Structures are given as structure tokens and as C-alpha cells.
């Protein structure tokens with residue numbers, strides 16, 4: 467891939483903004499800020515995120531990058547050679563519909579701006595906690611790409627790195643995909659192979675995150691005339707069911723535990739509202755995690771629920787699926803289904819409790835990147851399992867191997883025995899399926915939103 471100008475939200479000169487104590491973690495030495503020499507900051511935090519198109523022209527190439535990812539569309543081994551042509555085909559065909567969505571939220575995704583703001587807020591929070599660090603943003607499918615962030619990390623001479631995916635819950639399709647990319651970059655680069663690093667794979671169970679979610683929910687509940695009557699409606703981004711049932715994706719389990727923790731937090735505040743968890747944004751021909759958000763909203767409306775507070779739960783910034791799908795589509799569906807009062811909890815963004823907790827998560831992981839405990843950094847037991855990119859993926863892949871069924875996420879209308887077909891028969895099948903799709907008006911292309919679907 468051609469890399470554009472590297473861009474990082476952290477830079478060496480930012481370190482000088484940090485007051486009180488400057489610590490060169492690489493040398494394990496602490497210096498008073500009174501000295502005029504500020505040591506070079508060799509400690510970095512890499513925030514991983516999805517990325518989003520910044521203009522309408524970016525939409526199709528962004529979709530191509532997304533669908534070309536084998537962690538998003540996982541084809542049977544025999545058909546892997548079709549990954550890029552398929553990504554090209556689906557992205558071109560889906561782009562007009564996606565563009566409409568992005569046009570309705572101002573012509574592009576706000577993800578880069580918000581993630582940059584979060585990176586800056588995290589850098590400041592770390593500084594306030596006496597840990598000067600450069601904070602970098604690496605996106606999976608759009609600028610600044612992970613590769614660009616890594617280039618900057620090398621240029622800045624970072625020797626110790628904490629990798630922090632900005633997804634509270636782990637999924638193969640999000641954090642997993644970004645870590646797999648990092649692993650391949652690390653494997654091929656001597657500098658990176660020698661750089662100490664640790665990964666915080668998920669952090670949905672952290673106190674600060676749970677409290678911050680509790681604060682946001684409580685504040686929105688108070689806006690209703692009768693807060694106690696409101697049903698809290700957690701809408702998580704979906705993943706195909708096979709990810710969880712066949713590939714061992716911990717996403718569903720982590721999501722359910724996360725919701726339990728948030729509800730316990732609300733209970734401590736004497737808020738005992740009824741609640742529901744559903745999964746939104748399904749794409750493609752296979753079954754996704756259920757219950758689906760749209761179907762659940764209709765059922766709740768029909769069962770007499772009058773007030774609903776939507777809580778986007780799998781992401782920490784506003785994006786197309788909060789601003790368009792929830793705020794426009796699901797709200798309209800709710801109001802047409804008998805729900806009279808609708809509210810929506812904003813995404814966390816730079817909420818101070820949340821950012822401060824992310825900084826704590828980074829600090830707790832420091833002993834794992836080789837930084838010696840200094841007086842103000844206790845070598846505490848980390849709240850989340852940590853490990854290097856390689857260790858985490860190896861552990862994860864061995865779990866996968868122990869699973870009884872071979873994993874095929876996308877069956878494309880035929881069965882797993884397709885793996886045994888020879889290439890010619892497979893190509894013939896593709897042609898036949900495309901023909902049937904076009905002639906019958908039903909099939910996977912319609913379900914992917916590539917061809918118009920009649921509902």
C-alpha cells in the first residue's frame with residue numbers, strides 16, 4: 467500500500483507541555499521538570515480504531531479496504547483468491563447507499579476528528595499522572611492507517627509501546643483484525659520486533675468505563691418526564707453468529723457481562739429500570755447475533771413500551787451508525803411502532819472519567835512493557851489480561867483450533883463441503899449463483915445491499 471504522509475496526534479515536542487515530572491521510561495529515570503533538559507519521550511501509546519471516510523469520494527475505497535479484510539468477509543480457503551475482486555464488486559455496488567448515509571451526517575465520518583481528540587485528551591491525562599507519552603492513532607480502513615502510525619512511531623524512536631484498541635469489547639472483526647495487521651507489520655520489521663510492547667485487548671469491565679457509562683445513562687434518564695418508566699435499550703454493533711459460535715469470538719460474552727456491570731452500577735444509584743440488549747447494523751447473507759435491534763424495537767413498541775432510551779454500546783465515539791442508523795432510522799421505527807418518547811445516550815468521546823480511566827489502564831500495563839515501578843507508579847495487577855500481539859493472537863488461534871467445527875463464516879449459499887470442490891466447479895457455481903440472483907431478485911447481493919431488496 468502507498469502510504470501517505472504519516473500523521474500522529476502525539477509528537478516529541480508535545481512532551482514539553484508535561485509538567486512536574488518527566489520520566490524517561492526507557493532509562494527508568496525520573497527527572498524534575500525544573501531542569502531545562504526534557505528527556506526524549508520514548509514511551510508511546512497506539513490507539514487502534516476502525517477509521518471512516520472523510521469525504522464522499524472516500525466512501526468506495528474505504529468500503530473496499532473493509533471488505534478486503536479477511537476478518538470481515540472470511541471466505542473458505544479455496545475462494546480466498548476472490549477476496550479482492552469481491553471487495554471491489556461489493557464496495558462499488560454498495561457505495562451509493564453508503565454515500566447517502568454519510569451525506570446525511572455532513573459528508574463524512576467524524577471518527578478521525580473524535581479519535582484525534584481522544585488521543586490528545588489521553589496524552590494530557592497521562593501527563594497529569596506524570597507519564598509523558600506520545601499518543602498515536604492507527605486506523606484499520608482509512609487514514610491515518612495503522613502503517614502510517616507505525617512509521618511515525620519508528621521515526622520518534624519509541625522503544626516501549628502500549629497498544630490500546632478503542633473498542634471496549636474484543637471482536638475478531640475489530641480489535642482482532644487490527645492486531646492481526648499489527649502482528650504482520652511487527653513480524654517483518656527488525657526495529658518493531660525489538661520494541662517492547664503490550665496490548666490491552668479489551669477493557670469493558672473497568673470501573674472508570676462502567677461509571678462513565680452510568681453517568682451518561684443517568685443524565686439522559688433524568689431528561690424524561692417519568693425516568694422510572696423508561697426502558698434502557700442497549701444497541702450493540704452485531705457480528706455474524708458464526709464468529710461467536712464457530713470461531714470463539716468472545717464479543718457476545720463480553721457484551722453481556724458489560725451490560726450486567728452497567729446495570730449493577732445503575733442499581734447502586736437506585737436506578738432499576740428495565741433493559742434490553744439487541745444487535746444492530748447487520749450486513750450480508752448470514753445470520754448475525756440476535757435479537758436484532760430493528761425487530762426488537764418493533765416488539766417493544768407492540769408490547770406497550772412507551773419510553774425508550776437508546777444506548778450505543780460497542781463504540782466510544784459518534785459515527786454513522788449512531789448519527790444515522792440510531793438517531794434517524796431506529797428513532798423513526800420506534801415512533802412508528804408505538805413508542806412515544808425516545809432518547810439517546812451520546813457516545814463517550816472525551817468524557818473525563820472515561821479518558822482518565824483509559825490513562826489508568828495504560829499506566830497499569832506499564833510493568834508489562836518493561837518499565838520499572840517508580841515511586842508514583844505501583845506495579846499493580848492489571849485488570850485485564852495483557853500480552854504481546856503475538857501471544858494474544860497465538861492464544862486466540864489455539865482456542866480456535868480446539869473448536870470442533872472448521873470455521874467458514876461466509877457460506878455464500880452453498881455448504882462447507884465447498885472447500886473440497888475444485889476451482890473450476892467453484893467458479894461455475896459463482897456464475898450460476900449470480901445468474902440466479904439477477905433472475906430471481908433474491909440472494910446474497912441483495913442482502914449485502916448491493917442490489918435493491920424488497921421488504
Ligand SMILES: C=CC1=C(C)c2cc3[nH]c(cc4nc(cc5[nH]c(cc1n2)c(C)c5CCC(=O)O)C(CCC(=O)O)=C4C)c(C)c3C=C
Nearest residue numbers: 518519538564575577637639640703704705749780785786
Ligand atoms: C464494535 C464495533 C463494530 C463491529 C463489531 C463491526 C463489525 C462489522 N462491520 C461490518 C460492516 C461495516 N461496518 C461499517 C462501518 C462501521 N462499523 C463500525 C463498527 C463495527 N463494525 C463503525 C463504528 C462503523 C462506522 C465508521 C464510520 O465511518 O463512521 C460499514 C460501512 C458503513 C456502511 O456502509 O454501512 C460496513 C459495511 C461487518 C461486515 C462486520 C462484521 C463482520
Ligand SMILES: [Fe+2]
Nearest residue numbers: 516639703747
Ligand atoms: Fe462495522
Ligand SMILES: [Fe+2]
Nearest residue numbers: 703747748787
Ligand atoms: Fe456497521
